[in-house]
Amino acid sequence: MAIRRRQSDYGGIVFKRPSTVLWPTTVEELARTLQSLHARGERVTVRNTAHSTNGQTLTDGPQINVGNIRHVTFDPVAGVVTAGVGASWDAVLKAIDFPRRCLPLFPNNPGQRIHIGGTASVGGVGFYGSRVGGFWNHVRSLKLVTMSGEIVECSPTVEPELFRFSLGGFGRIGVIAEITVGVLPSKPNVLPIILVYFDPDRHQRDFDKAMLDPRFNGVVAQEEHEGLEFNVTNAVGKPFRTIMVLCEVDAGENTDELVKQVRADYGEDLSLYLKGGPKIEGLDLAFEPRVFPKRYLVYFTPREYPLLDGLWNWLRSWMGLRWLLGRKPTVCRPWSDCVVTRAQYPQFMAGMREIIKKLDVGRYLEKSTVLHGLMNIDSTVTFVIKRQSQDPSQFFPLVLDLPNEPQHSLGVAIMPDVPRSELERGLRICRELTDLVYSCEGRRYLYGTHALTREQVEKHYGRSCLNQWQKLKDQNDPKHLLNIGVIEHVDA
Numbered sequence: 001m002a003i004r005r006r007q008s009d010y011g012g013i014v015f016k017r018p019s020t021v022l023w024p025t026t027v028e029e030l031a032r033t034l035q036s037l038h039a040r041g042e043r044v045t046v047r048n049t050a051h052s053t054n055g056q057t058l059t060d061g062p063q064i065n066v067g068n069i070r071h072v073t074f075d076p077v078a079g080v081v082t083a084g085v086g087a088s089w090d091a092v093l094k095a096i097d098f099p100r101r102c103l104p105l106f107p108n109n110p111g112q113r114i115h116i117g118g119t120a121s122v123g124g125v126g127f128y129g130s131r132v133g134g135f136w137n138h139v140r141s142l143k144l145v146t147m148s149g150e151i152v153e154c155s156p157t158v159e160p161e162l163f164r165f166s167l168g169g170f171g172r173i174g175v176i177a178e179i180t181v182g183v184l185p186s187k188p189n190v191l192p193i194i195l196v197y198f199d200p201d202r203h204q205r206d207f208d209k210a211m212l213d214p215r216f217n218g219v220v221a222q223e224e225h226e227g228l229e230f231n232v233t234n235a236v237g238k239p240f241r242t243i244m245v246l247c248e249v250d251a252g253e254n255t256d257e258l259v260k261q262v263r264a265d266y267g268e269d270l271s272l273y274l275k276g277g278p279k280i281e282g283l284d285l286a287f288e289p290r291v292f293p294k295r296y297l298v299y300f301t302p303r304e305y306p307l308l309d310g311l312w313n314w315l316r317s318w319m320g321l322r323w324l325l326g327r328k329p330t331v332c333r334p335w336s337d338c339v340v341t342r343a344q345y346p347q348f349m350a351g352m353r354e355i356i357k358k359l360d361v362g363r364y365l366e367k368s369t370v371l372h373g374l375m376n377i378d379s380t381v382t383f384v385i386k387r388q389s390q391d392p393s394q395f396f397p398l399v400l401d402l403p404n405e406p407q408h409s410l411g412v413a414i415m416p417d418v419p420r421s422e423l424e425r426g427l428r429i430c431r432e433l434t435d436l437v438y439s440c441e442g443r444r445y446l447y448g449t450h451a452l453t454r455e456q457v458e459k460h461y462g463r464s465c466l467n468q469w470q471k472l473k474d475q476n477d478p479k480h481l482l483n484i485g486v487i488e489h490v491d492a
């Protein structure tokens with residue numbers, strides 16, 4: 001089907017109009033589509049849910065939207081789920097009967113609507129990464145379709161090089177058409193304890209300790225920045241930081257002893273607990289421990305809900321008015337997720353705080369809405385990515401594990417939503433954060449907004465990795481037609 005509407009992505013910064021949009025529905029149809037574009041020598045760009053923010057899915061030429069390849073089959077005996085790359089995380093979770101079972105790692109996005117193949121193509125981090133690492137560690141095998149239309153089965157033992165360079169590879173050497181991922185039994189509830197600190201050193205010490213604590217299924221740190229509505233740091237006169245630790249619990253399990261032990265072992269100033277529910281959008285807090293259905297954690301998305309926006313959303317979704325009243329995005333999302341080693345984390349965080357303060361962007365950062373939406377806290381969030389193996393043959397060179405970090409890489413999500421009138425300021429944050437993270441020997445999560453220099457691309461991947469990647473590109477896309485320019489400088 002030909003569609004020639006102007007497109008953007010979640011960033012709302014770049015706009016392009018594809019000449020054609022092709023929607024294959026099966027792996028074989030995708031192979032035939034690529035083969036015919038290859039025969040005609042036409043460049044093509046792949047689009048999935050378009051939750052990237054740097055225009056990676058946008059083109060003026062032909063585009064393949066893989067969002068209709070969305071079959072899902074669950075094999076309970078083998079403990080794996082096989083999904084077409086257009087299947088949403090929500091569809092995959094339903095197929096495995098979540099919350100009885102779950103994937104070891106799950107991302108957080110609105111309604112789990114992002115497609116699983118998009119996550120695999122860029123990386124995949126989440127709350128449970130402190131224990132289970134990145135999503136790439138749990139992909140058992142995949143079907144890669146090359147530009148000439150060949151369907152290649154890849155796994156750690158079959159075509160291992162293609163396998164390792166497909167995950168996080170932004171579709172440069174082929175299109176991931178189907179993936180098979182491990183599934184685990186899961187408990188229905190979690191106990192999310194939020195440890196609040198006003199002392200930065202104690203916070204850092206306890207964050208280090210929590211990452212290694214076997215009681216926790218997940219560990220995430222959060223830090224408040226100066227925002228418009230309310231600033232705890234100013235009110236208390238000391239920095240406000242948290243560590244959220246997540247423990248899975250069974251229905252009816254008594255959590256009193258666990259809470260007592262955690263509070264005895266950690267030096268927080270205040271303990272809070274998450275509460276949520278179908279009617280509570282976002283995050284809410286309780287002073288008493290309470291069982292929190294894992295479903296709320298998996299489907300939770302931080303968002304701000306001012307009354308007028310809520311009314312507007314309701315009106316737009318009512319009786320199909322969404323389409324009629326659909327507006328051009330007025331918000332731009334120059335998002336930067338930056339990954340650094342444990343050793344470089346304090347230096348990166350200090351530099352990041354300076355940039356946020358200097359450019360006065362605290363008020364635009366991701367909001368955590370608490371106390372029934374009465375308060376929005378502007379924050380950055382640190383995800384932990386535990387290295388799963390020290391064996392170099394099991395290292396995924398294009399994802400978010402850092403080669404120089406043997407234990408825990410730390411990913412900091414800095415997600416400002418700026419009005420279009422402030423776009424230049426937003427892009428400046430991205431540039432300054434980019435310079436900072438590469439000066440700290442880290443790397444950016446490249447789904448976000450960036451304009452890397454050639455030197456930064458070299459630092460990101462390393463020369464030998466780039467050479468190996470290029471060799472695979474030459475072999476599998478000899479005419480250089482697929483996703484050209486999606487990562488800057490590598491195709492030049």
Ligand SMILES: Cc1cc2nc3c(=O)[nH]c(=O)nc-3n(C[C@H](O)[C@H](O)[C@H](O)COP(=O)(O)OP(=O)(O)OC[C@H]3O[C@@H](n4cnc5c(N)ncnc54)[C@H](O)[C@@H]3O)c2cc1C
Binds near residue numbers: 010051109121124447
């Ligand atoms: C609100 C929000 C929440 C998020 N939360 C998380 C999170 O918790 N954890 C996390 O890790 N990330 C998160 N992300 C980042 C997200 O994973 C990326 O934006 C990812 O790109 C989303 O997949 P997609 O389907 O939207 O990919 P797209 O944006 O459509 O594509 C991204 C890139 O991958 C390529 N591509 C897409 N599909 C394929 C394929 N099948 N084969 C080959 N190449 C392909 C595209 O050409 C493009 O270059 C979040 C993003 C947003 C906006």
